[in-house]
Amino acid sequence: MSSTSPRPRSFWDDAVVYQLYVRSFADSDGDGVGDLGGVIGRLEHIAGLGADAIWLNPCYPSPQADHGYDIADYHGVNPEYGSLETFDRLVAEAHDRGLRILMDLVPNHCSDRHPWFAAALAAGPGSPERARFVFRDGRGDEPPNNWQSVFGGPAWTRVTEADGTPGQWYLHLFTREQPDFDWRNPQVLAYFDDVLRFWFDRGVDGFRIDVCHGLVKDAALRDWDPAEGSYNAYSWNRPEVHDIFRRWHALAAGYGPERDLLLVGEVWVPDPADLDRYLRPDELHQAFSFDLLVQPWEARALRAAIGRATARTAVHGAPAAWTLANHDVHRAVTRYGIVRPEPAPASNDAFAALMRPRGEVDADLGERRARAALLLVLALPGSVFLYQGEELGLPEVQDLPDEARQDPVFHRTGGREKGRDGCRVPLPWTADAPAFGFGTGTPWLPQPAWFARYAADVQEKDDKSTLHLYRRAVALRRARGLGRPGPVEWLETGEDAVLAFRRGALVCAVNTGSTPFTAPAAWGEVVLGSAAADGVPGDAAAWFVSEPDGE
Structure with a gap:
């Protein structure tokens, strides 16, 4: 299959997108938690980098069992972060600066506090309410199958029925507070159509779609043979997911070409060639090229990953979505700075060892390599997603005390896996201010003292800083048209x-x-x-x- 006709130009063909973890970006009200007001107050920083768009990690109402990826209401804003009115102001002020807004869509699961799940628990076995989720009878006192949660432990939790007896089990590929939807149910399809329209109608320019490869499960819920590895092909990458993306593509296209709405997928697959099916012309506009992110600092490996991604673009016409960091992986400085690797702990996450490698780190070496990797990725055709704090050259905070850690990965594995808190520590803006200028309250995760030397105000004064390198590189990328479609x-x-x-x-x-x-x-x-x-x-x-x- 090859691309036979030119596709109209879209903003994501060569966009630089700034990924913003709201909770850790900037705190405007002094409660120690970042919020949308803080984002509005720092928009000039993002615009000054030369970004074209902002991707907001989930800011919906949530009990925060997985910091926003457990959503209780898909049509609102978490009160910790602001209100719908604050959100509308952010969209307007971002658009005034030429910045588009992408939201995070989390369709695989919701929060156990979502009204649908509360109704499912109350309604009982066999009810239409339970049919919206994956409820099943167990095998005696055992779960319906042997599937494991990505975050550790079994992927099933048993409920207590209204009469007090042990009852059915529900599936959660992540935490027990995140019940999986049953995407074979037409009510689920219709609900998410409404969610997309709700936010598109408020001016949102697109969605990053969480866990694209996990929405539909094997109809028979068959046991997975552990000998096949930790990537369970019965729970991931099922062929039926593509019907969902075709539906969403048509929905977005219905707003007309003037809206230019983006659907970019988080798709983790063992074989990068599996991405091809997600990028067919009537499905996702893009999917992240994680293949490059997980490569070691070796020329041959980096070149091969780039070659695989650009070949995919040549076939489908879908621009690559490059990234070297995000909220789930160790920061680039730390990954590239490992000088004495350590064995990875056993994990239910097939990609954990690649995303969060362990070992002794030379931070100076890592920063040199991360700066070089920035020039590599910004010279490539396609869009580039930059994670907040990477422009400051921040290393991973690896020595957070156990009592401060909040990631369910840490708690569900009994501390065997440290999890993702280290790349989510609130940003340092001002070296000599309380909380390094993040806000006036105590940050929700502790900042190390060494953050001072990475603070934005310190780097502003240093023409050779990583912050200045980012600005120059993004500006030159745009001036030279490096992101535009074309050969490597x-x-x-x-x-x-x-x-x-x-x-x-x-x-x-x-x-x-x-x-x-x-x-x-x-x-x-x-x-x-x-x-x-x-x-x-x-x-x-x-x-x-x-x-x-x-x-």
Whole structure:
């Protein structure tokens, strides 16, 4: 299958999207929790980076069992974060600055406080209310099957019926507070049609869709053979999910071309080629290229991942959605800075070891590599999603005290897996202010003292800081049209540790080794480098231009 006709240009063809974890971005009311007012107050920071859009992690009403990914009401805003009126103001002020707003859609599961689930518990076995979720009788005193939760432990919880007796079991691929919807039920389909319309009608420009690959389960709920690994093909990546995305694609298209609405999927699959089915012309507009995110700092591995993603774009016409960090993975500085790896603990999450590797970290080395990786990803065609705090070069906070940790991954595994709190610690804005300028209250996760040297105000004064590098790189990416559709022309370097490719008149070279690399004179002059040195030193990247006035 190949793309036979040109697709109209969309903003996501080459957008830079700033991923914003609301809870940890900025606190405007002093309660220690980030909020939409804090986002509004810091919009200039995002616009100043050169971003085109903001992706908000879930800000719906939620008991916060999984910090917003357990949603009690899909049509509102969590009171901790503000109100619908605050949200509308954020959309308006963002649009005034040329920033689009993407929301996080969480369709695999809701909160156990959602009115539907409360009704399901009250209604009892065999009821239409329970049919909206995956309720089943057990095998005696055992769950209906052997499926495991991604966050640790069984994927089933047994309820107590109205008469006080042990009753049916419900499925939750994540925490017990997150019951899975049954997407074979037409009421669920209709409900989410309404959710999408509700937010599109408020001016939202698209959705990042959580756990795209998990919505539909094996109809027979068959046991999964553990010998096959931790990626359960009966619970993930079922063929029926594609009917849902075709439905949503049509819904978004119904708003007309002037709205330019985006559906981008979080799709974790063992074989990157499996992404192809999600990117057919009538399904998702994009899916994240996690293949690049999980690669080691090796030229050959990085090149291969880029090649797989760009080949997919050539087939389907769907621009790649690149990212090197998000709210679920260790920060890039820490991942790239591991110098003595440690074995990963056993996990129900097939990708945990790749997303959150362990080992001794050299933060300075990691920051050099993360800066180089930024130039790599910003030179590629497609859109780029930047996670908050990466522009400050923040490492993962790995030494949070156990009593401060809130991630259910930590608690459900008995501390075996540290979880995701370390990349969610509230941002440092001002080195000498309380809570580093995050807000006036005590932050919901403790900030380490060493955050001071990464604070935004410190980096503003340093022309060589990571913050300034981000601004220059995004600006030059736009000026050179690097994100626009087009080929990635690989260049021979004669060095196994160095990869290089041409995008129009610009060459991006990345040195993953320790020996400096001297570029051919034909590549032109360095217009931006990740390191303050000539050429391409070890663990660095540079952009060369042979035509000073552009392509």
